[in-house]
Amino acid sequence: MLYDTLRATASALGKVVYRPTIEGVENIPPSGPVILAGNHLSFSDSVVIPLAVPRRVRFLAKAAYFEGPGVKGRLSRFTFTALGAVPVRRGSSREALDALELGLRALKDGEAFAIYPEGTRSRDGRLYRGRTGVAHLAMESGAPVVPFALSGTERIQPIGARIPRVAEITIRFGTPMVFGPDHYGGRKPGPARRAITDEIMAAIQRLSGQEEAGVYNAYPGRDDA
Structure with a gap:
C-alpha cells in the first residue's frame, strides 16, 4: 500500500515536472516474474524506473543509502525502502552472489526485478560491457x-551535483527476451552466460544508441548507485 501510494504520487509529480518520454511500456508483463535490464547513467535511474513502470519493481541499492544518520539518513532509508530497493554491500565475490540470490528470490516470488548489467553508472556516457x-538470473528463474x-537522466543529477535538475528524459523498453536453462545448448554455463549477457547488452545498445566502451566499467567511489 505504501509503495502504491508513493509511486502514484511521485509518478504524477515527476511527469508534470520532467514530462518524460516513455516508450514500449506495454512490453512489460503486467504480472509474474520479469527482469528489467538497462543502462545506468545516474543516481536518479533507480528512482525513475520504479516510477515509470506500472507495477512494483525491486532493485538493488547500496547499503549506505539505508544506514545514514540523522534526518537525511532517515529520509533516504524511507524513500529507498518505499520504492522497493533491497540493500546490498558491494565489493567481494560473496557479496555479489548474495545480491544475485536476493534478485532470484524476488523473481521466484513473481516480482519485477531491475538490474544494471554494467554494474555501476557510466561516467562518460558510453555503454560498458x-x-x-x-544471465544467471534469467537462466535460473526462466x-x-x-x-x-x-x-537524459545524467543531466538530472550529474556526478557531484547534490540538487536534482530539470531535464528531458527518455525511457525505452524493448521486446521481452527469454532464456531458459537450455539456451545456447551444449555450451558450458560460463560461456552460455557470457553469450546471453552480450545479447542483452546488444539489445540495450540498440535502444540507447550509446557508443560501446568494449570493456568493463570500474567501481569508483562511494557516490555511485
Missing part, C-alpha cells in the same frame, strides 16, 4: 528479460 549476473534504455 555487461556482467553475467543478469523469467523474461525486458531490456530498457535511459537517456
Whole structure:
C-alpha cells in the first residue's frame, strides 16, 4: 500500500515536472516474474524506473543509502525502502552472489526485478560491457528479460551535483527476451552466460544508441548507485 501510494504520487509529480518520454511500456508483463535490464547513467535511474513502470519493481541499492544518520539518513532509508530497493554491500565475490540470490528470490516470488548489467553508472556516457549476473538470473528463474534504455537522466543529477535538475528524459523498453536453462545448448554455463549477457547488452545498445566502451566499467567511489 505504501509503495502504491508513493509511486502514484511521485509518478504524477515527476511527469508534470520532467514530462518524460516513455516508450514500449506495454512490453512489460503486467504480472509474474520479469527482469528489467538497462543502462545506468545516474543516481536518479533507480528512482525513475520504479516510477515509470506500472507495477512494483525491486532493485538493488547500496547499503549506505539505508544506514545514514540523522534526518537525511532517515529520509533516504524511507524513500529507498518505499520504492522497493533491497540493500546490498558491494565489493567481494560473496557479496555479489548474495545480491544475485536476493534478485532470484524476488523473481521466484513473481516480482519485477531491475538490474544494471554494467554494474555501476557510466561516467562518460558510453555503454560498458555487461556482467553475467543478469544471465544467471534469467537462466535460473526462466523469467523474461525486458531490456530498457535511459537517456537524459545524467543531466538530472550529474556526478557531484547534490540538487536534482530539470531535464528531458527518455525511457525505452524493448521486446521481452527469454532464456531458459537450455539456451545456447551444449555450451558450458560460463560461456552460455557470457553469450546471453552480450545479447542483452546488444539489445540495450540498440535502444540507447550509446557508443560501446568494449570493456568493463570500474567501481569508483562511494557516490555511485
